[in-house]
Amino acid sequence: QKEVEQNSGPLSVPEGAIASLNCTYSDRGSQSFFWYRQYSGKSPELIMFIYSNGDKEDGRFTAQLNKASQYVSLLIRDSQPSDSATYLCAVMSGDMRFGAGTRLTVKP
Amino acid sequence: DAMVIQNPRYQVTQFGKPVTLSCSQTLNHNVMYWYQQKSSQAPKLLFHYYDKDFNNEADTPDNFQSRRPNTSFCFLDIRSPGLGDAAMYLCATSPGGDGDTQYFGPGTRLTVL
Numbered sequence: 001q002k003e004v005e006q007n008s009g010p011l012s013v014p015e016g017a018i019a020s021l022n023c024t025y026s027d028r029g030s031q032s033f034f035w036y037r038q039y040s041g042k043s044p045e046l047i048m049f050i051y052s053n054g055d056k057e058d059g060r061f062t063a064q065l066n067k068a069s070q071y072v073s074l075l076i077r078d079s080q081p082s083d084s085a086t087y088l089c090a091v092m093s094g095d096m097r098f099g100a101g102t103r104l105t106v107k108p
Numbered sequence: 109d110a111m112v113i114q115n116p117r118y119q120v121t122q123f124g125k126p127v128t129l130s131c132s133q134t135l136n137h138n139v140m141y142w143y144q145q146k147s148s149q150a151p152k153l154l155f156h157y158y159d160k161d162f163n164n165e166a167d168t169p170d171n172f173q174s175r176r177p178n179t180s181f182c183f184l185d186i187r188s189p190g191l192g193d194a195a196m197y198l199c200a201t202s203p204g205g206d207g208d209t210q211y212f213g214p215g216t217r218l219t220v221l
Contacts, residue, residue, distance in 0.1 A: 004150070032209075043212040043214050044198070
């Protein structure tokens with residue numbers, strides 16, 4: 001079974017802090033990695049994708065990929081209350097496999 | 109705006125009464141997916157179409173069927189809904205080929221009474 005694991009949280013950070021969300025995956029052959037944000041009762045919304053080892057930055061978001069360690073993370077700088085949501089890690093291993101998500105709360 | 113549309117947004121049905129959920133897309137993507145998501149769980153892939161080619165997940169119950177009459181539309185049929193089928197049903201699309209990023213519609217929340 002190709003697994004994607006995330007800490008379910010909740011992860012609570014103060015407004016303005018850096019939130020760090022982590023994800024591990026079991027299929028070493030995975031090639032594409034995605035982070036989605038999902039507000040309560042809503043559908044997942046794509047934040048970023050990353051294909052290569054290293055960091056990829058987009059505004060306040062940075063995705064980090066380490067294929068040797070089978071680890072992908074998402075950093076959110078200057079966290080805002082509007083960032084409070086569940087963040088889903090997804091890994092393409094033939095099919096797209098999703099983690100159950102980490103619930104992030106940003107406190108004003 | 110190019111988008112993925114799902115109808116209805118909320119569906120209430122009775123135990124055992126067939127229901128059909130609809131998805132349409134203006135992205136002209138080749139691949140369309142149906143996921144089931146229950147509270148605090150990961151989205152679970154039910155099946156997908158690559159163009160007209162249907163791909164069923166091994167553990168998708170026979171109670172779930174799908175149709176894709178054309179590029180733009182895809183339907184999810186639940187033949188005899190049980191209480192355990194209450195969930196959010198998500199439709200997603202992707203370009204196919206080298207484009208594997210999936211874009212989700214707003215979802216349909218199914219309630220089974």
